[in-house]
Amino acid sequence: MSATTTATGRPVRRGRRRVEPVYWLFLLPSLVLFTLAITVPGIIGITFSFTDSIGVGDWSFNGLTNYIALFGDPAILQSYLFTFGFSIVTVLVVNVIAFLLAIGLTARIRFKTGLRTVFVIPMVISGIIIAYVFNFLFSNSLPAVGSATGVTWLQTSLLANPDLAWVAIVAVTAWQAIPGTLLIYIAGLLSVPGDIYEAADLDGASKTQQLIRVTMPLVAGYVVINVILGFKGFLNAYDIIKGLTDGGPGTSTRSIAMSIIAGFNGGDYGYQMANATIFFVVAVLISLLQLSLTRGRNAL
Numbered sequence: 001m002s003a004t005t006t007a008t009g010r011p012v013r014r015g016r017r018r019v020e021p022v023y024w025l026f027l028l029p030s031l032v033l034f035t036l037a038i039t040v041p042g043i044i045g046i047t048f049s050f051t052d053s054i055g056v057g058d059w060s061f062n063g064l065t066n067y068i069a070l071f072g073d074p075a076i077l078q079s080y081l082f083t084f085g086f087s088i089v090t091v092l093v094v095n096v097i098a099f100l101l102a103i104g105l106t107a108r109i110r111f112k113t114g115l116r117t118v119f120v121i122p123m124v125i126s127g128i129i130i131a132y133v134f135n136f137l138f139s140n141s142l143p144a145v146g147s148a149t150g151v152t153w154l155q156t157s158l159l160a161n162p163d164l165a166w167v168a169i170v171a172v173t174a175w176q177a178i179p180g181t182l183l184i185y186i187a188g189l190l191s192v193p194g195d196i197y198e199a200a201d202l203d204g205a206s207k208t209q210q211l212i213r214v215t216m217p218l219v220a221g222y223v224v225i226n227v228i229l230g231f232k233g234f235l236n237a238y239d240i241i242k243g244l245t246d247g248g249p250g251t252s253t254r255s256i257a258m259s260i261i262a263g264f265n266g267g268d269y270g271y272q273m274a275n276a277t278i279f280f281v282v283a284v285l286i287s288l289l290q291l292s293l294t295r296g297r298n299a300l
Contacts, residue, residue: 042280048273055269066274075251076275079259082252086166086173087234093174094181095226101178102185103211116186123179131243134172135159138244159245162252169253173240177233181226188222189215228290232283 049066053059070076105116122130139157146154158168192215200210216223238257241247247254247262254262256279263272 045273046277048270049277050274051270053270053273054267055264059270062270066271067278069271070274070278075254076259078251079254079256082166082254083235083237083256086170086237086253086255087231090170090173090177090234091227091230093170094177094230095223097174098178098181098226099185099223101182102189103215105182106186106189119182120179122176125176127176127239128243130172130176131240134168134175135244138168160249162249165245165249165253169237169241169244172244173234173237176240177230181230184222184226185219188219192218224293228286228293232286232290235279235283235286 048059050061050063051059052062052065101119105119138159143155143157146152146156158164196214196218197210200214205213236257237255238261241253241255241258245253247258256275260272260276260279263269263275
């Protein structure tokens with residue numbers, strides 16, 4: 001119960017709003033499905049992270065052995081370094097390009113509606129299909145162009161170069177991710193009242209000054225949301241990397257998700273469950289960061 005006071009100072013009690021039973025009836029199927037599909041498997045997976053299970057057959061508890069081994073495994077540490085580095089670079093590339101495109105596609109230009117449709121096309125194509133198409137381009141088309149033009153560094157596939165393969169992965173991932181980020185930025189730019197720009201024009205502000213001092217502060221909430229959501233999404237990178245390099249050359253482009261799945265298929269079930277548990281904790285921490293950064297913002 002909560003209490004307020006009237007003009008005469010007498011307390012008036014308000015009861016909590018009663019939840020209709022039908023709400024719980026509609027909630028129950030989703031709650032059951034979520035529990036069976038997410039919660040229960042998650043608890044089982046965390047339990048197996050404390051075992052020596054290979055995925056089949058007998059197993060026994062081994063305490064924190066898997067977790068201790070993870071922090072001393074160079075391959076696991078490499079996958080985390082690659083995944084976080086790849087995610088940070090891709091977030092920067094995607095947001096910069098998407099924001100610039102959004103500014104262009106909300107300006108007074110011809111055919112901007114048609115152009116928006118064209119730029120959104122990569123978002124609706126499967127990641128694995130995109131990866132195989134670009135794999136062919138990087139492995140065949142670009143080397144052929146390099147040989148024909150005499151450009152030495154193009155004559156071999158970027159995907160076969162352990163120092164440059166990540167560049168190809170960033171480029172392809174950004175190509176697919178930019179449309180979703182672009183749509184959010186377009187929504188943000190269209191939500192800015194036009195009279196603010198008119199006032200800025202009257203004050204003599206240039207287009208660059210309007211962008212920096214008017215547009216950027218008003219769409220800052222959209223920037224935060226795109227950065228956080230993009231970073232969380234890129235941490236789970238799998239299909240594009242699988243189709244482009246399969247984690248190679250060697251293990252130079254193996255992501256966390258690829259390490260976990262490879263372990264499941266290779267008989268390291270309990271060990272990779274520990275890896276998945278740590279990855280889950282990292283994702284939860286990033287989600288909490290997102291909530292703290294976006295709390296109180298009315299961007300979307």
